[in-house]
Amino acid sequence: xxxxxxxxxxxxxxxxxxxxxxxxxxxxxxxxxxxxxxxxxxxxxxxxxxxxxxxxxxxxxxxxxxxxxxxxxxxxxxxxxxxxxxxxxxxxxxxxxxxxxxxxxxxxxxxxxxxxxxxxxxxxxxxxxxxxxxxxxxxxxxxxxxxxxxxxxxxxxxxxxxxxxxxxxxxxxxxxxxxxxxxxxxxxxxxxxxxxxxxxxxxxxxxxxxxxxxxxxxxxxxxxxxxxxxxxxxxxxxxxxxxxxxxxxxxxxxxxxxxxxxxxxxxxxxxxxxxxxxxxxxxxxxxxxxxxxxxxxxxxxxxxxxxxxxxxxxxxxxxxxxxxxxxxxxxxxxxxxxxxxxxxxxxxxxxxxxxxxxxxxxxxxxxxxxxxxx
Amino acid sequence: xxxxxxxxxxxxxxxxxxxxxxxxxxxxxxxxxxxxxxxxxxxxxxxxxxxxxxxxxxxxxxxxxxxxxxxxxxxxxxxxxxxxxxxxxxxxxxxxxxxxxxxxxxxxxxxxxxxxxxxxxxxxxxxxxxxxxxxxxxxxxxxxxxxxxxxxxxxxxxxxxxxxxxxxxxxxxxxxxxxxxxxxxxxxxxxxxxxxxxxxxxxxxxxxxxxxxxxxxxxxxxxxxxxxxxxxxxxxxxxxxxxxxxxxxxxxxxxxxxxxxxxxxxxxxxxxxxxxxxxxxxxxxxxxxxxxxxxxxxxxxxxxxxxxxxxxxxxxxxxxxxxxxxxxxxx
Numbered sequence: 001x002x003x004x005x006x007x008x009x010x011x012x013x014x015x016x017x018x019x020x021x022x023x024x025x026x027x028x029x030x031x032x033x034x035x036x037x038x039x040x041x042x043x044x045x046x047x048x049x050x051x052x053x054x055x056x057x058x059x060x061x062x063x064x065x066x067x068x069x070x071x072x073x074x075x076x077x078x079x080x081x082x083x084x085x086x087x088x089x090x091x092x093x094x095x096x097x098x099x100x101x102x103x104x105x106x107x108x109x110x111x112x113x114x115x116x117x118x119x120x121x122x123x124x125x126x127x128x129x130x131x132x133x134x135x136x137x138x139x140x141x142x143x144x145x146x147x148x149x150x151x152x153x154x155x156x157x158x159x160x161x162x163x164x165x166x167x168x169x170x171x172x173x174x175x176x177x178x179x180x181x182x183x184x185x186x187x188x189x190x191x192x193x194x195x196x197x198x199x200x201x202x203x204x205x206x207x208x209x210x211x212x213x214x215x216x217x218x219x220x221x222x223x224x225x226x227x228x229x230x231x232x233x234x235x236x237x238x239x240x241x242x243x244x245x246x247x248x249x250x251x252x253x254x255x256x257x258x259x260x261x262x263x264x265x266x267x268x269x270x271x272x273x274x275x276x277x278x279x280x281x282x283x284x285x286x287x288x289x290x291x292x293x294x295x296x297x298x299x300x301x302x303x304x305x306x307x308x309x310x311x312x313x314x315x316x317x318x319x320x321x322x323x324x325x326x327x328x329x330x331x332x333x334x335x336x337x338x339x340x341x342x343x344x345x346x347x348x349x350x351x352x353x354x355x356x357x358x359x360x361x362x363x364x365x366x367x368x369x370x371x372x373x374x
Numbered sequence: 375x376x377x378x379x380x381x382x383x384x385x386x387x388x389x390x391x392x393x394x395x396x397x398x399x400x401x402x403x404x405x406x407x408x409x410x411x412x413x414x415x416x417x418x419x420x421x422x423x424x425x426x427x428x429x430x431x432x433x434x435x436x437x438x439x440x441x442x443x444x445x446x447x448x449x450x451x452x453x454x455x456x457x458x459x460x461x462x463x464x465x466x467x468x469x470x471x472x473x474x475x476x477x478x479x480x481x482x483x484x485x486x487x488x489x490x491x492x493x494x495x496x497x498x499x500x501x502x503x504x505x506x507x508x509x510x511x512x513x514x515x516x517x518x519x520x521x522x523x524x525x526x527x528x529x530x531x532x533x534x535x536x537x538x539x540x541x542x543x544x545x546x547x548x549x550x551x552x553x554x555x556x557x558x559x560x561x562x563x564x565x566x567x568x569x570x571x572x573x574x575x576x577x578x579x580x581x582x583x584x585x586x587x588x589x590x591x592x593x594x595x596x597x598x599x600x601x602x603x604x605x606x607x608x609x610x611x612x613x614x615x616x617x618x619x620x621x622x623x624x625x626x627x628x629x630x631x632x633x634x635x636x637x638x639x640x641x642x643x644x645x646x647x648x649x650x651x652x653x654x655x656x657x658x659x660x661x662x663x664x665x666x667x668x669x670x671x672x673x674x675x676x677x678x679x680x681x682x683x684x685x686x687x688x689x690x691x692x693x694x695x696x697x698x699x700x701x702x703x704x705x
Contacts, residue, residue: 160441
């Protein structure tokens, strides 16, 4: 019998943790900011890597399925921004709350929805996380409130969730995300005012990926210092391509909020490789060179990989094995998402109301009726 | 005898006491005691946590209220008038009404949006619009429109206890009007079921269907007509009480008996509540019992003018109802 050597190195050869220098955050109305060093254990690194890689491959698979017309309607992909949603999730508690806009697949996964349920929701099947009723922009799970289609509307909602956190007194925080495009919405400034006035435990997070659809930040905002736009709300500007930077900043912001000081604002500087949505090639308002430069110099997954390998936290082979495992998981999820049946027609009428006795809903003409159950 | 204002106040007081998740927010609801004094005394009794004065930021505070409801609080969100709800209508429709459906029933939004709706007196075009048709259009919402004190108290309590977003369209001119309140209606657990119309007065010659303040006008018209030998169903008609889900069955059953239908509302005619009633009567069993086409009495199809004589002619008056009834009865 011959023995096959699976790994060339023993786990005992790896470091258990390493310390990294991270970029200092620009501060607004804050005396001190997050630490400029971050400690990452081997386990943490492997977890961050796997999670980000899963989101990356899930989004690329969605791109494929969309081009095959198996996913329809709107599809806003998150590849490039993985460090934001994963860095956030690892810094907060499962009992904290998260709400974001429509570029939400990464958050949906990070908050605990399996890939197969996300893809099946995108393909409109009954096994989707909301039974095919919501689609790309309306996915929910415990302590995750979507997935919101109206630009900026999620921000007051997030402050409302924070109000409830304060009301119930359970020391939970709501992380309320919006993009650089949404940052110019009036309702966000109304929300800043009330959140500060009432000291709501709300962390406002602006994911600045430099473009609101096809409009660059310079063409949309008189002030592109999004971390300062909360005016009386303290803010910090964070390197959103570095997961450790995001993690440390989020911990800092969460602590600030939990201590009862009121809201705080984080701007995460990040980048999306895809266009605004699947109907946007993403090159009429920015150059291919720019996209390529970010990919080669600032890719969040590559950054993490290099750090881990260079600090002896993991080997290239080990990370490659994770890649293989991720690919497999995505393939299986895609298989499920393309073969699971569409929701039954009866589902059309359901969930109009909550906790309501069954009633009838009108279809396209007076003779077509659907039953509505809660 | 209890005024609509006091009935609403009682409802709020009782529900705030009954369930600590219930809270009230809106402009001037706390220290001012409410722009129309509906929340008088409540801030003194329940404090800052339960009765919250907001800045003038409808879109913002409505969104905040909806977000709070999504996590299990039970907000009562007051619009000083429903005209201002237009600034926040995205939050009412897209965030509140549709969320249960989009989330396949996993997120409930137990919120009440309330405030005065429709014409007042001399407040002109931007402060006089009726939103019954606008909100009644949307699946996922419940829309109620009280007339009497019993309606007001019972429907507000039912709305607060309902796990769904409810729009309650009150009427400023009714706030000061006293109505008889039965013993039963004064109990702390008295609720008026949402989705059920009330027959205010029986009759045999014509069915008058209305909601909110015009119910009173219908009753007056019915009294005049009764003297002339025309019995109108409903003592002012059938009081719809709920716009959505609409109790068309009660209307149908009445039309089958009377063979004549007149709808009365304060809002504009095009795409209004009356238009919906007429369409449904056409589609249902009652059509074959109509002896004449159904007729609508509505607000005039213009923005509300200021001058009193003009304004008076923009609102359905008792004489307009009587005229319409006589036309449909061909007398």
